[in-house]
Amino acid sequence: MDFSLSPEHQMVQKMVREFAQKEVAPVIREYDRKQEPIPWVLQRMGELGLLGISFPVRYGGQGMDYLSLGLACEELEAVDSTLRVVMSVHVGLCGLTLLQWGTEEQKRRFLTPLAKGEKIGCGAFSEPGMGSDVAAMRTTARREGDFYILNGEKMWISLASKADFALVTARTNPAAARPSEGLSTFLVDLHSEGITRGDLHGKMGMRAGSTGWIHFRDVRVPLENRIGEEGEGFKITMSAFDHGRYTVAAGATGVIRAALEASTRYARERVAFGKPIAEHQLIQQKIAAMLTDYEIARLLYWQVGWLKNLGRRCTRETSIAKKFATEAAFRAANEAIQVHGAYGYMDEYDMERHLRNIRATIIYEGSSEIQTLIQAGYALGMRQDKPLRCEPPAYDAEEWTKPA
Amino acid sequence: MKIVTCIKQVPDTEAKISLENGKVQWGDSPLVINPFDEYAVEAALQQKDKHGATVVAICIGPDSAREALKHALAMGADEAILISDAALENLDAQGAAQVLAAAIRKIGDADLVIFGRQSIDSGTGLTPAQIARRLGWPLLSLAGSIELNNGRVRVERVIEEGRQIVSAALPAVLSVVQSIGEPRYPSFMGIRRASRATIPTWSLADLGISAPTPLVEQRAMFAPPSREQPCEFIQGETVTEIAEKLVEKILAEKVL
Amino acid sequence: MKTLVYIDHFKGEVQPASWEAIGVARNWGTVQAVILGASGEKLVKQAYEYGADEVFFCDDSNLDDYRADLFASTLGALATAQSPDVILFPTTTRGRELAAILAVDLNSGVLADVTALELEGTLLVATRPIYEGKLFEKVVCLGRPQIATLRPRAFPRPSRDESRNGSAIRIEKQGESAVQVEGYAVSESRVSLTDAGVIVAGGRGVTNNPAMAGADEATIARKGFELIGELASVLGGAVGASRAVVDAGYIPYSHQVGQTGKTVAPDLYIACGISGAIQHISGIRGAKLVVAINKDPEAPIFKVARYGVVGDLFQVVPALTEAFRKRLSK
Numbered sequence: 001m002d003f004s005l006s007p008e009h010q011m012v013q014k015m016v017r018e019f020a021q022k023e024v025a026p027v028i029r030e031y032d033r034k035q036e037p038i039p040w041v042l043q044r045m046g047e048l049g050l051l052g053i054s055f056p057v058r059y060g061g062q063g064m065d066y067l068s069l070g071l072a073c074e075e076l077e078a079v080d081s082t083l084r085v086v087m088s089v090h091v092g093l094c095g096l097t098l099l100q101w102g103t104e105e106q107k108r109r110f111l112t113p114l115a116k117g118e119k120i121g122c123g124a125f126s127e128p129g130m131g132s133d134v135a136a137m138r139t140t141a142r143r144e145g146d147f148y149i150l151n152g153e154k155m156w157i158s159l160a161s162k163a164d165f166a167l168v169t170a171r172t173n174p175a176a177a178r179p180s181e182g183l184s185t186f187l188v189d190l191h192s193e194g195i196t197r198g199d200l201h202g203k204m205g206m207r208a209g210s211t212g213w214i215h216f217r218d219v220r221v222p223l224e225n226r227i228g229e230e231g232e233g234f235k236i237t238m239s240a241f242d243h244g245r246y247t248v249a250a251g252a253t254g255v256i257r258a259a260l261e262a263s264t265r266y267a268r269e270r271v272a273f274g275k276p277i278a279e280h281q282l283i284q285q286k287i288a289a290m291l292t293d294y295e296i297a298r299l300l301y302w303q304v305g306w307l308k309n310l311g312r313r314c315t316r317e318t319s320i321a322k323k324f325a326t327e328a329a330f331r332a333a334n335e336a337i338q339v340h341g342a343y344g345y346m347d348e349y350d351m352e353r354h355l356r357n358i359r360a361t362i363i364y365e366g367s368s369e370i371q372t373l374i375q376a377g378y379a380l381g382m383r384q385d386k387p388l389r390c391e392p393p394a395y396d397a398e399e400w401t402k403p404a
Numbered sequence: 405m406k407i408v409t410c411i412k413q414v415p416d417t418e419a420k421i422s423l424e425n426g427k428v429q430w431g432d433s434p435l436v437i438n439p440f441d442e443y444a445v446e447a448a449l450q451q452k453d454k455h456g457a458t459v460v461a462i463c464i465g466p467d468s469a470r471e472a473l474k475h476a477l478a479m480g481a482d483e484a485i486l487i488s489d490a491a492l493e494n495l496d497a498q499g500a501a502q503v504l505a506a507a508i509r510k511i512g513d514a515d516l517v518i519f520g521r522q523s524i525d526s527g528t529g530l531t532p533a534q535i536a537r538r539l540g541w542p543l544l545s546l547a548g549s550i551e552l553n554n555g556r557v558r559v560e561r562v563i564e565e566g567r568q569i570v571s572a573a574l575p576a577v578l579s580v581v582q583s584i585g586e587p588r589y590p591s592f593m594g595i596r597r598a599s600r601a602t603i604p605t606w607s608l609a610d611l612g613i614s615a616p617t618p619l620v621e622q623r624a625m626f627a628p629p630s631r632e633q634p635c636e637f638i639q640g641e642t643v644t645e646i647a648e649k650l651v652e653k654i655l656a657e658k659v660l
Numbered sequence: 661m662k663t664l665v666y667i668d669h670f671k672g673e674v675q676p677a678s679w680e681a682i683g684v685a686r687n688w689g690t691v692q693a694v695i696l697g698a699s700g701e702k703l704v705k706q707a708y709e710y711g712a713d714e715v716f717f718c719d720d721s722n723l724d725d726y727r728a729d730l731f732a733s734t735l736g737a738l739a740t741a742q743s744p745d746v747i748l749f750p751t752t753t754r755g756r757e758l759a760a761i762l763a764v765d766l767n768s769g770v771l772a773d774v775t776a777l778e779l780e781g782t783l784l785v786a787t788r789p790i791y792e793g794k795l796f797e798k799v800v801c802l803g804r805p806q807i808a809t810l811r812p813r814a815f816p817r818p819s820r821d822e823s824r825n826g827s828a829i830r831i832e833k834q835g836e837s838a839v840q841v842e843g844y845a846v847s848e849s850r851v852s853l854t855d856a857g858v859i860v861a862g863g864r865g866v867t868n869n870p871a872m873a874g875a876d877e878a879t880i881a882r883k884g885f886e887l888i889g890e891l892a893s894v895l896g897g898a899v900g901a902s903r904a905v906v907d908a909g910y911i912p913y914s915h916q917v918g919q920t921g922k923t924v925a926p927d928l929y930i931a932c933g934i935s936g937a938i939q940h941i942s943g944i945r946g947a948k949l950v951v952a953i954n955k956d957p958e959a960p961i962f963k964v965a966r967y968g969v970v971g972d973l974f975q976v977v978p979a980l981t982e983a984f985r986k987r988l989s990k
C-alpha cells in the first residue's frame with residue numbers, strides 16, 4: 001500500500017495551488033464582501049483545464065484521474081469554497097453523471113463542450129419544498145411526442161444563473177408504485193424558452209459564488225436529452241450525489257488545512273504572557289486537533305479517489321469522507337478564529353470567511369443527518385448496494401488519454 | 405525552429421537558508437526550477453506558440469534536477485536533457501558555461517538559446533554572456549520582449565536607463581526578464597507527458613569534454629550577522645541632522 | 661598593482677559605482693580607467709579627478725551605442741596590451757556582462773557583485789551575497805587578470821580632486837558587432853509593491869499633522885502620502901500603506917502591505933507613522949532593513965526596526981528625501 005502521491009499528482013497539486021493562491025486569493029475578500037462572483041473565474045478555470053480535469057480526452061477532457069480531481073478540489077477550497085463549488089456542480093453533479101449514465105451520443109454531444117469548458121453545467125435536484133427527501137420532488141416532466149414538458153422550480157442551485165446546462169431530475173410518472181421509481185433525469189438547456197432563473201442573495205457564506213433558482217414553465221426538452229431510462233432518475237440522482245459528495249469531502253479537507261496553516265503561522269507570531277501563543281497548551285490543543293483531522297480527512301478522500309479510479313461503487317466511503325471532512329472543517333475554522341482572537345473575527349483574516357463558507361457543506365450534498373442514516377444503513381446491513389445498469393466509470397489511463 | 409532553454413534547480417525562494425557544518429541547508433523546502441528560468445521557458449513557449457518550434461530544456465545538476473526539467477516539460481517544452489557527472493559537483497559559472505555550450509553544440513541546429521537573467525543561488529548572472537561568447541553567437545540580454553522575423557531576432561533590452569532595442573541574425577543567445585510575461589502553469593496534459601517522459605542523462609564523456617578547470621574558488625561561506633538587535637534611535641539637534649545621520653546608517657547597510 | 665576600471669555610462673551619464681571602483685583601486689596602486697563611446701568624453705576629466713592615473717578613451721562611432729560583443733573585444737585588446745592585475749566593473753547591466761565576456765576571452769574568472777574586498781598580497785578576496793543575500797561567500801579568482809564587478813554603493817565614493825587632470829589616451833575599437841541597435845524607449849516607471857527593492861509606507865500617522873490643523877483628515881493624508889511618494893521616488897521604490905489608511909480610503913488597496921495586502925520582501929522598508937500591528941509586521945517579515953518613523957517611542961514597530969526616529973513624519977520624511985537626494989546624486 002503506497003500512501004504517497006505520485007510525482008504526477010504532486011504536480012497537479014502544485015499547479016492548482018499556484019493558480020488559487022496567486023490569482024484568486026488576492027481578490028477573494030473583495031468579491032466576498034461585494035457578494036459577487038469573480039467575473040473571470042469560470043473562464044480561467046476553463047482555460048486551465050480544471051473544468052475538464054477528470055474526463056477522457058476523447059470527450060474533451062484532460063484525462064486525469066479521480067484523485068487528481070480530489071486534489072484539485074482541496075487546493076481550490078483552501079482558498080475559497082466557491083472555487084470548489086464550480087468543480088462540484090460542473091464536474092461532479094453534471095459531468096461525471098453524464099459520463100456514467102449517458103449514451104455514447106449524449107457524451108459526445110453534451111459532455112464534450114462541458115469538459116472543454118465551452119459550456120458550464122450544474123445539477124438541479126433540490127426544490128423549495130424538498131432537499132433530503134429526493135423521492136418527494138414535485139417538478140414534473142410530461143412526455144409529449146418527441147419532447148418532455150418540464151414544469152416546476154428548482155432551488156439552491158449553484159451556478160444556476162451562470163450555467164448553460166443543468167442536469168434536472170423530475171417526475172415523469174406520478175402514478176409509480178413507489179415515488180422514487182417515478183423520476184427521470186434530463187440534461188436541460190438553460191437557454192430554453194420557459195426558463196427563468198435568478199440568484200439568491202443574503203447567504204451566510206459562499207458570497208463570491210452564485211447560488212440560485214430555476215423556474216420551468218412548459219419547457220420543452222428533447223427526447224435525446226433524457227439521461228438513462230424513464231424511472232431511473234432516482235438512481236441517477238444518487239450517482240450524481242456520489243460524485244458531488246466526493247468533491248465536497250476533498251474540498252473541506254482544504255479548509256482544515258487552511259485553518260491549520262493559518263493558526264500555526266499566527267500562533268508563532270502572536271505573543272501573550274511573555275511568549276508566542278504557540279507555546280501555550282490550550283492553543284496547542286486546538287492545533288493538534290486540526291492536524292489530526294486533516295490527516296484523517298485526507299486519507300478518507302484519497303481512498304474514495306482510489307475506489308473511483310477502480311470503478312467501484314463507493315457510496316459508503318464517500319458518505320463517511322464527506323460527513324467527517326465537512327464537520328471537521330467547521331470545527332477547525334471555528335477554532336482557528338479562536339486562535340486568532342479578535343483578529344479572527346475580522347475579514348482581514350481568512351478564517352471567518354472559511355467558517356461562513358463551510359457551514360453550508362454540512363447542509364448540502366447530503367446533510368450530515370442523511371450521511372448518518374446512510375452509514376448506519378451500511379453498518380447494520382439494512383442498506384445494500386445493488387448493481388447499477390451503469391456502474392461508475394473506472395479510470396483507465398490509456399483509454400482516457402487517447403486522443404479524440 | 406529549435407529553441408534551447410537552460411534551467412537550473414535551486415532551493416525554493418521561501419526556504420530558510422542556513423549553514424551547517426559548512427554546507428548550505430534549506431530544511432524541508434523543496435528544490436524548484438529557478439524562478440527566473442521559468443520566464444525563460446515561458447519566452448521559448450511564446451515563440452513556439454507563434455512560430456512553431458521544438459523547445460529543448462537542459463539542466464546541469466544531480467538526478468534530483470529531473471524535477472526542474474519535468475516542470476519545463478509540463479509547461480510545454482518538447483524535450484529535456486539532464487547533464488550530470490560526478491566531476492561537475494563544484495562547478496563555477498565559467499565551468500557551467502563551458503559545459504552548457506558543449507551541450508548546445510551537441511544538440512545542434514539551435515536557433516535560439518534562452519536563459520533567465522540569473523539563478524537565485526549563486527546569482528552571478530554571468531552564464532548567458534559567457535555562453536554567447538563561447539558559441540560565437542550574438543548576445544541579446546535582459547529581453548523584455550522578443551520578436552522573430554525572417555531569421556532575425558529583435559529584442560527590447562531592459563536597462564537602467566529604459567529600454568534599448570537591438571536585433572541580430574539567428575542563431576542568438578538571449579536572457580529574459582520578468583516583463584517577458586508571467587510563466588504559464590503546467591497544463592494537465594503537460595503534467596502527464598512530463599511524468600512519463602524519459603529524460604536522457606549526458607555525462608562529460610557524452611559531451612566530449614573534460615571537467616572544466618575552476619577559475620573561481622570559494623574560500624568560505626558565512627551567514628549575515630543576526631538582526632536581533634534592538635532598534636537604534638537616531639538623535640540630533642535638527643531634523644536635517646537626524647535625516648543625514650539616518651541616511652548614512654542606511655547606506656552603510658548596503659541595502660540600496 | 662595595476663587595476664583597470666571600466667567606467668560605465670549611458671550617453672555620457674555615468675553609473676556612479678564606476679567612481680567607487682576607482683576609489684577601491686586607488687588603495688592598491690596604479691589605476692587605469694577606460695571609457696568607451698564619444699559621449700563619454702566629459703567623463704575623462706572626472707576619472708582623473710576621482711583618482712585615475714591613466715584614462716583610455718575610444719570615440720569610434722561604432723561604439724556610440726552599447727553592444728556587448730564589440731565593447732568586450734575592445735576592452736580585451738586593451739587588457740591584453742596593458743596587462744592589468746585586476747579589472748573592475750560596476751555591477752550594472754553592462755558591467756556584469758562585459759566582465760563575463762572578458763573572462764571568457766582572457767580565460768579567467770569573475771568575482772560577481774562583490775560587496776566587500778580584502779587584499780592578500782596581490783590576491784583579491786571578495787565577499788559576495790548568495791541565495792539572495794541569505795548567505796555570503798568569500799571567493800578568489802584563480803585566473804589572471806582577476807576580474808570583479810562591484811555592487812553599487814557597497815564601496816565608498818572616493819574624494820574628488822578637481823585640480824587633477826590628464827589626457828584621454830585614445831584607443832582603437834577592436835572587432836565587430838553582430839548586433840544592430842535600432843533605438844531606445846522609455847520604461848514604465850511604476851514599481852510593483854511585491855517586486856520593489858525599496859518600500860516607503862504610510863500609516864495612520866499620515867493623518868496627524870499639527871501644522872495643518874483645521875484641514876480635514878483626507879487632505880492631511882493626501883499631503884502625507886505626497887511626501888512619502890517623493891521619498892519613494894528618490895529611492896526608486898514603491899509606496900506602501902497599512903490597513904488603517906487603506907480602510908479609511910486614503911490610498912487604494914493595491915498599496916496595502918500586511919496580512920491580506922501583500923507580503924513584501926524589500927531590501928529597505930521605511931515605515932512612516934505606522935504603529936506596527938501584527939498583521940502589518942507579518943507582511944514585512946521579509947524586509948532586510950526596517951526603518952521606522954513614529955511620534956510614539958513605544959510604538960510596536962520599533963521592536964522590528966533596526967533604526968528609528970521618534971518624530972513627526974511630516975518633518976522627518978521631507979528631510980530624509982532631501983538628505984538622500986544630496987547623497988545619491990552624481
